[in-house]
Every structure is written in C-alpha cells, then in structure tokens.
Amino acid sequence: MKLNEGIEWAVHCCSILASLPPGMALPARKLAEFFDLPEHYLAKHMQSLSQQGLVSSSKGPGGGYRLGRPATEIALLDIVLAIDGPAPHFRCTEIRRKGPSGVDDKCYGKPCGIARAMWRAETAWRDELGKVSLEEIRHTGLEETPHEQLEKSLAWFGDALK
Amino acid sequence: MKLNEGIEWAVHCCSILASLPPGMALPARKLAEFFDLPEHYLAKHMQSLSQQGLVSSSKGPGGGYRLGRPATEIALLDIVLAIDGPAPHFRCTEIRRKGPSGVDDKCYGKPCGIARAMWRAETAWRDELGKVSLEEIRHTGLEETPHEQLEKSLAWFGDALK
C-alpha cells in the first residue's frame, strides 16, 4: 500500500500558504512551478482542499489560493483526508459469511474482531495526524530549511507576488 | 488508499490455523474453499506468510499449512506486514529540494517535519497492530461466531482433515 503522493504536495503547498502575507493569494501555477510539480494535476488536489474549506480560492488575475482558516486550526489530518478521501484503508469484505459454513446474514451483527482491530489501528493513525497542526509544520519547516534556500524562496515569491 | 484484501484473507486463515489440532495441516485449497476465495491467489499470500515464518508448510498429500509458532507469539502486525510488505505507506519524494529554490542535496540532512509526522502516525498504527495477538483474534472470533456456523465449520473441517 502506498499513500497518494498528492498528500505530500498538498501539505507542502499549505505550508507555503501559511507563510503568505495576509490578503495575498498564490495560484496553482506558481505553486507547481515552485515545487516542480505537474501543474494541472496539482490544481486538482488544490481543488480538493478547496472543497473541504482548507483553502479558499479567488478567480482571475491576482487570484489563487490562500488558507481557509488559521494554520493553528488546520490539522495535518485534515489535509490528508482531503486528498486521500474519507474511506477507511481496511475494508472488510465479510468473507466470514462466505463458503460452505456461512449462515444467514442476520446472524452477523457487528463487524468481527479482525475488522475492529484494524480500525483501531487506523484510529490511532488518524489521532496522531490530528495532533499536528499546520502551524507546527510551517514553523518546523522554516527552522530546518537551509538558509540559502530560504533567501532564494523569498526572492522568488517576491517576484511571484509582485 | 486501500489496504491489500489479502490481509483480511491471511488473518482469517491464520485464525483458522490457530484452531487446528496440533500436528494437523490445512492446504491452501481447503482454506480457499472454506472462505470461497480464489485458490491460486490465496496460495500466493500463504507463501508470503510462509516466507516470513508465520506459517510452516509441508508438501505432498496430507500436507499444507500450520502455524509457524504459537498464536500467542504472532501479532496481527506480523501478518499485515507479511502481506503488505515492509515499505512505509508515506514515501517522501523530497520535493522540497526541487524547483527554483532548491539548493545542493548536501544541505538536507534528516527528513523534514512533514515526513517525520507522517511516519510517527504510521508508527502509532503499527504499534496498535503489534498489541493484538493472533490468539486474541482467534478467541474473539470463536466467541462471536454464530453457533450454527461453528457447528457447520467443525463438521466441514472434520471431513477435510479426515
């Protein structure tokens, strides 16, 4: 199993948006250019974020994306779910009731212990992602980005926003 | 993202093997029949379990699979990893160093905060799966299986093992 690559892209983009001066917006085209990503495909992911309200969009020249709410109120989990969708990773197909020993569907109430254990693990995963705010991501990112790159980025965004 | 369906199959099969009388073995053919699964594909998954030592196999008539060690010493995590493989679900592609602001690779030491957060969540997931033993799965399964199905299963396996 492999997680959608778009998750990585989306988190990076949100982190950039979180550092944007208030009132400013960045179009998908610029974000794609900055990370060297396929423009139209990234745009699709940005639209997913927009549908979830994580970012707000504005059309036309000077338009683009900005955060939909403060970075302190966006969890890593929100971004992951926006891209990955809400479906649980483990989906039981009820094989217990198949085959020669299966009995009537009515006899099976709740999902079995296997499914419950898998879902517990998934809940632990989500909980952990829920604890991390975009603001933390942004802050850590800023601290750990090489100085030289920070300067180049600032200059580049300066041009882009002009 | 969707987890391999084989995980569900494999856990169910291991749970059956855990209830097998000592010394007995079940061939993949019988397991597939019992759960109404594609025989050859299930066989592939059983081979994965075998490679990891979770089950031991014996060839020839009367052969098949049995547990490779006591059910108390097999974790749900072991089975999941045997089928799903050891690779982490989140794989960062280092997009931070791409694009116009990227600098030399030497400047990036450890993985960034995004990757670390994603991996922390995955660790939480694995930890949760590591806490569940196959013996618990088996026990819970036995308790929650409808009476009628238990009887049918016992009869069916009685014939199969004869």
Added chain:
DNA sequence: ATAATAACGGATATAACATATCCGTTATAA
C-alpha cells in the same frame, strides 16, 4: 468593452499496481 488570468468540473489518456490465473518444478505421502 476586451483580453488575460485563474478556478472549476468533466472527459479523457497513461502508468502503476492489485488481482488473478497458469505453468513447470520439487517434495512427499499414499
């Protein structure tokens, strides 16, 4: 007004991966 920008949704095309089958080989028990 007009032209350029940009989000948006839908329709593709392509690549990657999961699912499933098939085959030949080896080992082993009846």
Added chain:
DNA sequence: TTATAACGGATATGTTATATCCGTTATTAT
C-alpha cells in the same frame, strides 16, 4: 507409481493513481 501440495516465475486482467486536456465561469487589468 500416482496424486497431492508448496513453490517460483511468467502472464493476463482489472482497478486505481497519475497526468493532461477542454470548455466554462468569474474576475481583474487594460
């Protein structure tokens, strides 16, 4: 000797992820 069964490799099929393309609408700048 025959039948069973695991094993590994090759292949086929289906489904999902990845990526592009198009037409439309909204908005800004000229």
